[in-house]
Amino acid sequence: MQRLALFALDLAAVCLLVFGLYFPRHRRRDLVVAYLGVNVGVLAVAGSLSSGTVGAGLGLGLFGVLSIIRLRSTELDQHEVAYYFSALALGILGPLSSGPLWLCPALMALILVVMYLGDHPRLLRSYRRQTLVLDSAITDQAQLVAQLEQILGARVHVAHVERVDLVNETTVVEARYSYDRAALRDRELVG
Structure with missing residues (x-):
């Protein structure tokens, strides 16, 4: 039993x-x-x-x-x-x-x-990970982080380049980033 x-x-x-x-x-x-x-x-x-x-x-x-x-x-x-x-x-x-x-x-x-x-949605909710394909070949890490921060509107913690194509002018990058509380609140209101 x-x-x-x-x-x-x-x-x-x-x-x-x-x-x-x-x-x-x-x-x-x-x-x-x-x-x-x-x-x-x-x-x-x-x-x-x-x-x-x-x-x-x-x-x-x-x-x-x-x-x-x-x-x-x-x-x-x-x-x-x-x-x-x-x-x-x-x-x-x-x-x-x-x-x-x-x-x-x-x-x-x-x-x-x-x-x-x-796995609670509120745990570390401001942290994200995304793979992006940029329409330019970027080999300078500081420039890459600056461009990612501008595109994402967030603070980039890690930018791992997966591929740079100098012929087609593209960069594939995995970005780990976070929004500050105000930006996260604004994104949640819009989205």
Whole structure:
């Protein structure tokens, strides 16, 4: 009976992760089915194999194999990778928990709380990252930062040049920048 309760707790936790946190914030339907499928698949496999003596080794092996398979597929943003690993961890925790009764629910709650706080829209909301293609070939770092700050209307913290094309006069740059509070408030009112 305890195993069934942990399985039900896992399903409730992954539904909260996917439908309560991920989808309302990011709206990618394709990843909803991926997170649910990975969680339930891991839960089923780990649940069926956990009755033996393989326990922790099985959990780590499943975690590693599934992460390699998934990370070799389509490109994911870092926050999507975090949700993916959270769904994996929730699926492994239920079947493979062998500690006190409170430990598994506490660890599941910890995962959900960390994801809620770490991906909260208000956390570091003025910081952004963007890849830009500029219509000029810029090799001087100070000039590049000045032009990016003018275009973005923000303070540039990092400008990583990915490619400079001297023939076609373009620069591809990844910029990490932030808005001050007043500029952020103005942007949110307009956008």
